[in-house]
Amino acid sequence: MSTIKKVCQLAGVSTATVSRTLKNPDMVNEKTRERIFKAIAEAGYRPNVLASSIKTGRSNSLVVLVPNLSNPFFLKIIQGIEQAAQENGYSVLLGDTQGEAKRENEYASMVLSNRADGLIHLDHSFPFSKNDETLAENVPMVSVCERIVSNKKYPVVELDNYSACRALANHLTSYGHKRFGVIAGQKESQIYRDRLSGIKSVLQEEGITLEDSLVVGGEYSMEAGEIGARELLSNINRPTAIFCFNDDIAIGAIHEIKKHGLRVPDDISVVGFDNIKVSAYIDPPLTTIDQPAYDMGRKAVEVVLQQIKKKPLQRDREIVQFSLLERESSGQLKM
Amino acid sequence: MSTIKKVCQLAGVSTATVSRTLKNPDMVNEKTRERIFKAIAEAGYRPNVLASSIKTGRSNSLVVLVPNLSNPFFLKIIQGIEQAAQENGYSVLLGDTQGEAKRENEYASMVLSNRADGLIHLDHSFPFSKNDETLAENVPMVSVCERIVSNKKYPVVELDNYSACRALANHLTSYGHKRFGVIAGQKESQIYRDRLSGIKSVLQEEGITLEDSLVVGGEYSMEAGEIGARELLSNINRPTAIFCFNDDIAIGAIHEIKKHGLRVPDDISVVGFDNIKVSAYIDPPLTTIDQPAYDMGRKAVEVVLQQIKKKPLQRDREIVQFSLLERESSGQLKM
DNA sequence: CTGTTAGCGCCTTCAT
DNA sequence: ATGAAGGCGCTAACAG
Numbered sequence: 246m247s248t249i250k251k252v253c254q255l256a257g258v259s260t261a262t263v264s265r266t267l268k269n270p271d272m273v274n275e276k277t278r279e280r281i282f283k284a285i286a287e288a289g290y291r292p293n294v295l296a297s298s299i300k301t302g303r304s305n306s307l308v309v310l311v312p313n314l315s316n317p318f319f320l321k322i323i324q325g326i327e328q329a330a331q332e333n334g335y336s337v338l339l340g341d342t343q344g345e346a347k348r349e350n351e352y353a354s355m356v357l358s359n360r361a362d363g364l365i366h367l368d369h370s371f372p373f374s375k376n377d378e379t380l381a382e383n384v385p386m387v388s389v390c391e392r393i394v395s396n397k398k399y400p401v402v403e404l405d406n407y408s409a410c411r412a413l414a415n416h417l418t419s420y421g422h423k424r425f426g427v428i429a430g431q432k433e434s435q436i437y438r439d440r441l442s443g444i445k446s447v448l449q450e451e452g453i454t455l456e457d458s459l460v461v462g463g464e465y466s467m468e469a470g471e472i473g474a475r476e477l478l479s480n481i482n483r484p485t486a487i488f489c490f491n492d493d494i495a496i497g498a499i500h501e502i503k504k505h506g507l508r509v510p511d512d513i514s515v516v517g518f519d520n521i522k523v524s525a526y527i528d529p530p531l532t533t534i535d536q537p538a539y540d541m542g543r544k545a546v547e548v549v550l551q552q553i554k555k556k557p558l559q560r561d562r563e564i565v566q567f568s569l570l571e572r573e574s575s576g577q578l579k580m
Numbered sequence: 581m582s583t584i585k586k587v588c589q590l591a592g593v594s595t596a597t598v599s600r601t602l603k604n605p606d607m608v609n610e611k612t613r614e615r616i617f618k619a620i621a622e623a624g625y626r627p628n629v630l631a632s633s634i635k636t637g638r639s640n641s642l643v644v645l646v647p648n649l650s651n652p653f654f655l656k657i658i659q660g661i662e663q664a665a666q667e668n669g670y671s672v673l674l675g676d677t678q679g680e681a682k683r684e685n686e687y688a689s690m691v692l693s694n695r696a697d698g699l700i701h702l703d704h705s706f707p708f709s710k711n712d713e714t715l716a717e718n719v720p721m722v723s724v725c726e727r728i729v730s731n732k733k734y735p736v737v738e739l740d741n742y743s744a745c746r747a748l749a750n751h752l753t754s755y756g757h758k759r760f761g762v763i764a765g766q767k768e769s770q771i772y773r774d775r776l777s778g779i780k781s782v783l784q785e786e787g788i789t790l791e792d793s794l795v796v797g798g799e800y801s802m803e804a805g806e807i808g809a810r811e812l813l814s815n816i817n818r819p820t821a822i823f824c825f826n827d828d829i830a831i832g833a834i835h836e837i838k839k840h841g842l843r844v845p846d847d848i849s850v851v852g853f854d855n856i857k858v859s860a861y862i863d864p865p866l867t868t869i870d871q872p873a874y875d876m877g878r879k880a881v882e883v884v885l886q887q888i889k890k891k892p893l894q895r896d897r898e899i900v901q902f903s904l905l906e907r908e909s910s911g912q913l914k915m
Numbered sequence: 916c917t918g919t920t921a922g923c924g925c926c927t928t929c930a931t
Numbered sequence: 932a933t934g935a936a937g938g939c940g941c942t943a944a945c946a947g
Contacts, residue, residue, distance in 0.1 A: 246637075246694075248924060259934045264926055274932055289715045293694045295639060296924035298630045300939050302581075306673070314659045315857065317652055324649045327676045331683075336690065338641070339674040341662045348666075355671065357626040359581075359940095380624045467861050500861045522650065526802055526835045528863045583940060594918045599942060609916055631940035635923050694924095 247288040255284035267292060298359070306336045307549060308361040310352055312344040312368045316465060316493065317521040318538055319367055322389055325542020326365060333550060335362075342368070350374040356384050363387075363549040369434045371395045385552030389545045390536075392435045400552075400561040402544045406436055409534045409567045410443030410488070413516050416532070416569060417486045418451050421578035422514060425455055426484035428462040428473030428494050437490075440518075444488060459484060462494065470497020478505055485513055485578055492517040492524045495531055499574065510576035520570060529573035537565050582623040590619035602627060633694070641671050642884060643696040645687055647679040647703045651800060651828060653854040653873055654702055657724055660877020661700060668885055670697075677703070685709040691719050698722075698884040704769045706730045720887035724880045725871075727770045735887075735896040737879045741771055744869045744902045745778030745823070748851050751867070751904060752821045753786050756913035757849060760790055761819035763797040763808030763829050772825075775853075779823060794819060797829065805832020813840055820848055820913055827852040827859045830866055834909065845911035855905060864908035872900050 252263050258277060265272050266281045273281075284290075298304050307330055311319050327337050338361055340352030353372035355361045357380055364384060366372055369391035373381040386399050393399045417425070425448065429437055441460070448455055459480060462473040470489060474497065477484055489495035495517030499509050509515050509529055517524060517533035524531040544563050551558055587598050593612060601608050601616045608616075619625075633639045642665055646654050662672050673696055675687030688707035690696045692715055699719060701707055704726035708716040721734050728734045752760070760783065764772055776795070783790055794815060797808040805824060809832065812819055824830035830852030834844050844850050844864055852859060852868035859866040879898050886893055 250924085260925075261927075261935080262933060265933085268926085272932075277932080291689070291692045291694075291715070293634070293924055294690075295630050295633045295694050296939090297926070299628070299634055299924085299941090300926050302939085304630060314655055314662070315652070317650070317655075320649055320652075320655060323674070324676055327649070327674060331686075336695070337674050339658070339662060339672050341659060351666075354626070355629075359626075359628040359630050360671070380626070467857065496858060496861050500863075503863065522802060523831060523858050523862075526831050526862075527858075528835075528838065585940080595941075596919080596943080597917060600917085603942085607916075612917080628940055631923090632942070633923095634925090634940085635942050637923080 247290050249290065249292070251288045252281065252284045252290045255288055256281045302359070304359055304362055305334055306338050306361040307363045307365060307546070308338045308340055308352055308355050310340045310342050310349060310364065310366045310368065310372055312342055313465065314341045316491075317523070318491065318519040318536070321521075321538035322367060322542040322545075325539035326546055327542075328539075329543040329546035333546065335546070335550075342372075344368065344370075346370065346374075350377070353377070353381070357381070362553050365389060365545045365549055366393060367391070369394055369436075385549050387545050387548045387552070389541050390436065398561055400548050400558055400563070402541050402548065402563040402565065404536055404565045404567045406439035407443040407446075409518070409569075410440045411447050412567075412569045413488060413518075413534060414444045414447035416571065417514060417516065417575060418447060420486075420514065420576060422486040423451075423453055423578075424482055424484045424486070425453070425459065426477040426480070426487045427455070427460040428470060428477070428487060428489045428498055429460060430462065430465040430469075430490040430494070432463055440490060456482070462490065465491045465493055467493050467497035467500070470494035471501040472497075474498035474501035478502070478507075486575070487513060487515050489515060489517045492519045492521045492531060492533055495533070495574070496523070496527060499527065499529075499531075509574050511579055514575040514578075516575050525572070532572045532575040533570050535568045535570050537567075541565055582625050584625065584627070586623045587616065587619045587625045590622055591616045637694070639694055639697055640669055641673050641696040642698050642700060642881070643673045643675055643687055643690050645675045645677050645684060645699065645701045645703065645707055647677055648800065649676045651826070652856040652858070653826065653871070656856075656873035657702060657877040657880075660874035661881055662877075663874075664878040664881035668881065670881070670885070677707075679703065679705075681705065681709075685712070688712070688716070692716065697888050700724060700880045700884055701728060702726070704729055704771075720884050722880050722883045722887070724876050725771065733896055735883050735893055735898070737876050737883065737898040737900065739871055739876075739900045739902045741774035742778040742781075744853070744904075745775045746782050747902075747904045748823060748853075748869060749779045749782035751906065752849060752851065752910060753782060755821075755849065755911060757821040758786075758788060758913075759817055759819045759821070760788070760794065761812040761815070761822045762790070762795040763805055763812070763822060763824045763833055764795060765797065765800040765804075765825040765829070767798055775825060791817070797825065800826045800828060802828050802832035802835070805829035805834075806836040809833035809836035813837070813842075821910070822848060822850050824850060824852045827854045827856045827866060827868055830868070830909070831858070831862060834862065834864075834866075844909050846914050849910040849913075851910050860907070867907045867910040868905050870903045870905050872902075876900055
């Protein structure tokens with residue numbers, strides 16, 4: 246690995262000139278410049294970014310914390326992040342936390358040790374350890390989808406879960422459904438509260454109460470969808486329509502419902518959330534809320550870069566638009 | 581951000597002692613050690629990894645190049661990579677190349693500029709630019725699934741695609757199928773050749789020839805599966821069984837086949853490749869080849885770390901085991 | 916066991 | 932326009 250010095254020797258100039266040639270080419274005489282470029286090529290020289298980072302104090306990397314890499318929805322977000330990061334000269338350090346605090350702490354601390362300049366968190370937990378809490382105070386950080394629980398307010402990129410769930414609920418009540426079930430994801434999050442209250446607000450308007458026993462689940466996965474559906478199907482008040490808190494859950498639920506010899510949507514309507522790709526390809530195609538995952542990722546990068554560059558944020562909540570995709574997993578109540 | 585010097589002041593020692601306390605605690609007196617730890621806590625000191633990297637010449641990062649972040653199969657590989665990397669004190673820089681040479685070049689060059697110590701490539705292209713070719717000669721690099729096309733042999737982690745496809749073909753011929761179609765992925769890769777010849781070898785044994793017009797596709801996606809299926813269905817020799825080169829393609833194909841009013845597997849059998857999660861949940865559940873994606877990721881890390889540590893590789897091809905999962909998308913030929 | 920010293924590779928004044 | 936020199940934060944001989 247040749248260093249700047251080898252280039253100096255070859256070109257017969259000082260390190261300063263080589264450095265300048267790379268940063269501010271105009272500051273250097275055209276002839277020397279050419280000579281230096283030739284020397285660089287000859288030496289196969291690459292500036293050591295670490296060495297320059299140490300001076301500037303910038304690593305030009307962002308850490309991204311994902312609770313679950315298997316979720317295609319997160320993937321689309323990451324794609325957006327990665328894209329936007331690259332366009333801005335940043336690279337992405339990926340941290341699969343699996344929701345474990347220990348892993349979160351480890352990855353988050355990369356920002357403290359100068360390995361990364363900012364943090365994007367796809368979860369609601371405060372990712373730093375107790376120990377690092379005060380250190381973390383000025384860390385550029387943004388959460389996507391979920392809101393970070395902390396004394397300090399961190400910016401967030403999310404959609405209006407309340408309204409989105411109202412849209413879904415209105416859709417289903419308009420089809421005449423009266424008995425509902427919910428298969429939720431994590432229950433301790435803001436998302437859970439927002440979505441559930443969105444649903445309840447509509448049902449209330451229809452004079453319907455959602456019993457606790459009809460709100461099941463606790464994890465965003467196909468398996469959870471299966472289990473949740475099984476639970477709901479065995480309820481005395483078997484619902485005719487089921488809200489699933491993401492598409493994976495819905496896919497699991499539909500699978501289970503069919504296994505019981507029931508039809509979707511003729512016997513039971515199912516709606517999802519996220520609009521992952523495969524949702525359009527399953528049978529029946531899933532009615533769901535489209536979240537602009539890719540854009541959410543991009544926006545998150547914007548927000549965290551703003552913080553890194555110490556520019557003031559216009560707002561600390563970026564709300565993105567959702568849209569209700571009515572496909573074939575939901576339909577008229579047949580009685 | 582406080583540096584090692586602040587700790588020195590607080591603890592009244594030299595930088596060397598602080599450094600040692602962090603690296604080789606036993607080399608330092610217990611009392612001073614405690615004092616230093618207290619000072620570190622007080623200062624909120626975090627070693628600047630960039631600064632140490634510059635000395636050691638190691639960044640403790642690996643770049644991972646993925647052609648398509650939307651493919652859940654790659655995701656599982658990345659999960660394995662990420663996991664194994666973390667266990668070994670490495671972090672993962674994610675590069676979504678979208679199969680574009682320019683992006684590959686850019687990400688690959690991170691190894692040349694000391695941003696990363698090694699490279700894991702989930703594609704078959706040589707990721708460095710022409711310019712960097714000689715520079716890249718000694719770069720620790722491994723490919724997963726695909727084999728890197730290059731003069732120099734790079735190690736690879738893959739499964740025996742030829743045998744896996746023989747297994748699929750045997751499975752289908754045993755059900756009496758005689759007319760086959762193939763919806764392939766990228767056609768210029770080793771995978772394509774291996775898989776196709778695996779299929780053909782079995783068909784040949786049965787005295788069946790696979791016409792070129794029945795080998796369609798060119799991309800690993802659900803859309804490609806739809807298009808490919810449409811093409812095959814309109815062929816005069818409409819196949820009764822279709823090989824799809826990954827599960828996404830199969831999902832798209834099944835979707836399309838159903839749209840045409842045909843049933844899977846009663847009218848047409850469909851088999852996939854990879855065994856992504858959702859394949860067990862679609863209707864009908866997909867017969868496919870299970871690739872141990874997670875383990876492949878882990879193994880790739882092992883291999884690249886071996887190279888980084890300049891240890892000789894036992895072999896330059898790590899073959900992982902596949903297994904044929906017979907589910908319900910394939911069945912007896914009905915006539 | 917601890918401190919001194921000399922860099923790692925690069926950037927950046929400050930001179931010239 | 933270019934060079935000399937100091938330093939970024941940390942590590943690693945080498946002394947003591």
